[in-house]
Amino acid sequence: MLKSVLIICFFILVSNEASVQKTIQGFIGDSAVLPCLSTKQLKDLNAHWRYEDSKNVYDIEEGKWSPNEQDPVYKSRTETFPAEYSKGNFTLKLRKLQKSDAGSYCCFITEFSLQMCTALQVKEKQKGIQAKPDSIRGIESKAERIVSLLIPFFAGTVLLWLCEW
Template identity: 75%
Template sequence: MFKSVLLICFFILVLNEASVPKTVQVFIGDSVVLPCHSPRQLTLFTAYWRYEDSKNVYDIQDGIGLTKEQDPVYKSRTESFPAEYSKGNFSLKLRKLQNIDAGSFCCFLPEFNSLQICTVLQVKEKPRGIQEKPGSHRGVESKAERIVSLLNPLFAGTILLWLCEW
């Protein structure tokens, strides 16, 4: 019984984290890595990236990145990480950001009943005087998002400790 309760709590935390869209502020011309991680190890390496639930951004089927049916606006601007698929990482890099990229990008994982992991991009003009630093093309999280992402593991650990004592 105890292990069942523990397992249910764990999955609620994992699914809650995966289903809440994150908002990322990025600058025109920069690149961003859109995160997509499965909650557990996969047997099939398949994920579908969509913009606003309509435009095909990128498909990964059976461990192969496909751009055949990709919307033309994303041609030559996407990159995935095939060496990471076996770890459940289907993150996507989007380069040369434009105003039209503002909106919701979702990764659908069919092996998890089409679990979707979404990131909302806010694309802004780069303020004058900002110098680019190598490796700084990942977007900027808000302070609140950083705090929440740090508190989630603490919250999960507290619940697990409480359940263990119970």
């Protein structure tokens, strides 16, 4: 019975993408790049960036930036790359990071019912230590997260197997 429960837990962990987020680290005053990539491409897509499911960070409607509903906290601090939209790239750059920017950012591509979330950590710069570029900051990949979740699972399975032996 316990083996069946462990096997079910394994498949839930592997198939449950919603529980896995990328984590990006940024520093106060710097910029952070939050990825939003779709393998599907379509001209004039709608994509929406939200902070903690409440603040409107950035809207792309019919392939163009729509600043009408943008939360004032993000005015003049956000940027995307319109030349990349046709490739399915709706990545957001957030400038002049503040401690209050830390949290979960989700990108919704409405035509494909696709949602991608990124956890942003904002830290103070340590004096005398230069910050790493955006491309090599601490990014936790989906694979790393799944592996870290599976280690206790496999340890439990081995212990169970040894107890039965």
